[in-house]
Amino acid sequence: MKFASLGSGSEGNALIIAGASGTTTTTVMLDCGFGIRETERRLARIGKLPQDISGIVVTHEHQDHVGGAFKFARRHRIPVWLTYGTFQAVGEEACKDVLLHFCRDSEELVIGDLSFMPYTVPHDAREPVQYVANDGVRKLGVLTDAGQSTSHLVQALSGCDALVLECNHDRRMLEESVYPPSLKRRIGGAYGHLANDTSAEILAAIEKQKLKTVVGAHLSLKNNTPELARAALCGALDAHAGDVMIACQEEGFDWIAIG
Numbered sequence: 105m106k107f108a109s110l111g112s113g114s115e116g117n118a119l120i121i122a123g124a125s126g127t128t129t130t131t132v133m134l135d136c137g138f139g140i141r142e143t144e145r146r147l148a149r150i151g152k153l154p155q156d157i158s159g160i161v162v163t164h165e166h167q168d169h170v171g172g173a174f175k176f177a178r179r180h181r182i183p184v185w186l187t188y189g190t191f192q193a194v195g196e197e198a199c200k201d202v203l204l205h206f207c208r209d210s211e212e213l214v215i216g217d218l219s220f221m222p223y224t225v226p227h228d229a230r231e232p233v234q235y236v237a238n239d240g241v242r243k244l245g246v247l248t249d250a251g252q253s254t255s256h257l258v259q260a261l262s263g264c265d266a267l268v269l270e271c272n273h274d275r276r277m278l279e280e281s282v283y284p285p286s287l288k289r290r291i292g293g294a295y296g297h298l299a300n301d302t303s304a305e306i307l308a309a310i311e312k313q314k315l316k317t318v319v320g321a322h323l324s325l326k327n328n329t330p331e332l333a334r335a336a337l338c339g340a341l342d343a344h345a346g347d348v349m350i351a352c353q354e355e356g357f358d359w360i361a362i363g
């Protein structure tokens with residue numbers, strides 16, 4: 105299995121996951137927060153065409169995750185998996201002429217050679233889920249857009265070979281930022297986004313025997329730095345700075361193979 109990011113953060117997210125079994129390869133897009141042309145341009149950067157994408161799995165209705173998902177799906181005739189709550193929040197009109205599949209917490213869905221386990225997270229959306237991708241050999245856990253840790257998410261992410269883990273903000277930087285108090289409360293709240301120290305706690309709590317790769321993601325451009333996020337994750341892993349990668353808004357990250 106391998107994965108790459110087209111971009112990560114509040115301006116737009118899209119994670120590409122490719123898994124092979126035998127002679128076939130399945131490529132799936134997890135969220136699509138970029139417009140059609142921008143998504144195509146960013147896909148080309150990692151050597152993929154729209155027609156390579158077998159399905160789009162969606163986490164929740166916020167624009168940085170679905171801003172381009174249904175338009176891209178309609179244009180390129182790609183089916184979309186989402187929770188019923190996300191569908192309700194997005195509205196029927198936005199999904200018109202798109203083949204939809206509904207998913208729910210703890211019920212695995214299969215797209216070609218890949219399967220995805222949705223798990224519920226605390227976030228201020230209608231029915232938000234995050235996913236653990238599995239190609240039968242390796243597991244990639246993804247967690248962004250969660251306000252706090254829960255035993256449910258710690259269990260879901262345990263035993264993964266690789267993780268993409270939100271490090272949204274540094275608490276002090278958020279507190280001292282120019283954001284209005286209401287926005288600070290939303291981001292830092294129990295249904296907002298993960299602070300570096302909470303991400304580190306999650307990383308410390310999960311079962312990590314197979315874990316080889318950790319990528320910090322969905323960093324705030326204003327209230328965090330790659331160095332702070334990296335330091336928090338490395339602290340929890342007892343690892344060196346070079347062992348942890350950080351996804352960025354503009355570049356995402358290039359293919360990472362889970363060996």
Ligand SMILES: [Zn+2]
Nearest residue numbers: 114166168249
């Ligand atoms: Zn987001």
Ligand SMILES: [Zn+2]
Nearest residue numbers: 164166227249
């Ligand atoms: Zn969100």
